[in-house]
Structure formats: C-alpha cells, structure tokens
Amino acid sequence: MSRYLLEVRVVPRAGLLDPPGKAIHHALHSLGYLGVEEVSVGKAIFLQIDAPSEREARGRVEEMCRKLLSNPVTEDYEVSVLGEGEAPAGTDS
Amino acid sequence: MRVVVVTFPGSNCDQDCHRAVELSGGEPSYLWHREHGLSDADAVILPGGFAYGDYLRAGAIARFSPAMEDVVAFARQGGPVLAICNGFQIACEADLLPGALMRNRTIRFHSFDQRLRVETTDTMWTSSYEPGQILSMPVAHAEGNYEADPDTLDRLEADGRVLFRYVDAKGDASDEGNPNGSARNIAGIMNEEGNVMGLMPHPDRAMDAVVGSVDGCGVFQSLARHLSSAGVG
DSSP states (O other): EEEEOOOOOOOEHHHHHHSHHHHHHHHHHTTTTTTTTOOOEEEEEEEEESSSHHHHHHHHHHHHHHIIOTTTTTTTEEEEEEEEEEOTOOOOO | OOOEEOTOOOOOSSSHHHHHHHHHHHHEEEETTTTOOOOSEEEOOOOOOOOGOOOOSTTTTGGHHHHHHHHHHHHHHTTTTTEEEEHHHHHHHSSSSSSSSEEOOOOSOOOEEEEEEEEEOSSTTTTTTTOOEEEEEEEESSOOEEOEEEEEEHHHTTTTEEEEEEOOOSSSOTTTTOOOOOOOGGGEOTTSSSEEEEEESGGGGBBBBBGGOHHHHHHHHHHHHHHHTTTOO
C-alpha cells in the first residue's frame, strides 16, 4: 500500500463566461501588463490517497471528480499524481 | 397542503418559505438536512441560502445530504419540488433540473428587486398568473447565471419549460434586462415532468405588501390549486 499525493485541477470549460478571469484580466491591464491575452480561473484540490497502485489512486480520484469535485455542465478537470510515499503502517484502503 | 421545507446548514430563507406556505393556507414543517421523512409531504421546498457555505460549488455538497436522498426519490415519484435560489443550485447539482448556475457576469452579489415575465401559465407553478404578466421579486445571489448546452436550452424553450425570464423596464427579455448573464434571460425552469421548478428570484420574499411586492403569492397559490385539484387538502 502506498500513499499518493494527487492534484485535481478544475477549470471553467473553454468558451463559457469566466467572470473572475475577466476581472483579473482587467486588473492586470490596469497595472500595465498589456500583453496578457486571456486569464482563466480554476481551482486546485490536493488529495492524499492510500491505494495499492498509482492507477488505482488515479481511478478513484477520477470517480470523485465525476461525482463531486467538478460540475459536468460547466467545468473540466485534470488529475495529476504529484508524489508517492509509503502509507503509514496499519493503513488499509 | 402539507409542505416540507428542507433546512441545510446555511439555509437562510427556510423561515420565509415556511411563512409563505402558511400565508397560502398550507401546513408547513421543517426537515433538517440530516434527517429523513417526507412520507407525509404533499410538496417540498428547497429554500435559499448558502447550504454548506457554498463550499466547492453552490449546492455541490448539499445534494449528498440524507434529506436530499428523500427529495430526489420524492421528485422521481412525481412529488412537487419548488427550488428557490440556492435550492435551484442544489436541484441542478442533484440532476433534478438540467444545466448549472454560474457566477454572475458582473461578479457582484446581486440584491435588488428584479422584473420578471411569466412565460407560460400552463403549469402547476404558474397557473395563478396571466400569460406575459410582469412581476417584481427580489433576487439575492452571486451565482445565478443559468447555463446549459444549446440543445438543452432549445428543448426547454420548445417544451414550454422556461417559466420566468428576466426583463427590462419595457418588459422585454433584452440584455439590459438580464442581471446576471443567464442564457436567454432564463430566471426559472421546470423539469420534463413539470413537477420540479427552479428559479433564482424569491417568490417567498414577495408575499406581503409591507416588503414591497406580493407577486410571489402566485407561485404558492398555483401549487395550492394544483394540489387541491389533485385531491390533496
């Protein structure tokens, strides 16, 4: 059993209105950063998962994304494995 | 009519809904989000507020509460469910209604009286209104920007399931009359079966002339009329 650190990135679906992104874009322009073409704001969720394999850990997190972590109507998600370590003794998945 | 108002941690319009039911001649009661118990209900209200602090997304966590299991089962059996504001967000997250409510395009929390137009009166939620009637109801939300894919929007329109639209001073569903960027100025919709209605404006806060509007009464009167014609007291 290993412990995996995963990051879920939830982003607004391309083409949909992203008001926070627009506001930040506007603010950056006001500060003089004129080369910024587009800003989009999402969220990052970090999870530590005990699982027998990386594949299994990723599979579970993808299921969580579909069920809770992202909204299928307005958002896309991306799961990355950031690291792996040994799960503490006695940990059972 | 016995109407159950579901209270989540963070709900803040449950008492308004309770009173709206009383004013409409019904018997309201509360159901705490951790509890089960809709067996005696003739209708259910998901009230406005900030259930679970709107963490992750408005409504995302509330939809998995024990009370919502009962609400979903009740709705699937054809029980009337009125989902107001945060309740609308919860109903979308729970797949009781299509689409999603995104951040207002202004990025501001909106709190003002909003003009609406009644789009169809051939429903259990709007039969007490006149077609095309212009109403005023408070809105109070940061995520009221209704979004769905174009096919879903077309289907809602074709089926007459858009019940309320945001309009300007002339009564037109113009961009100027659209406070939050909602697709096609949509303020309220119902599901395919017609028993679940979600809307961002607050009929529950427009029940008394002393607060500036009685235009919300029609929603509750329509429901009462529907239930009494269905043989429910």
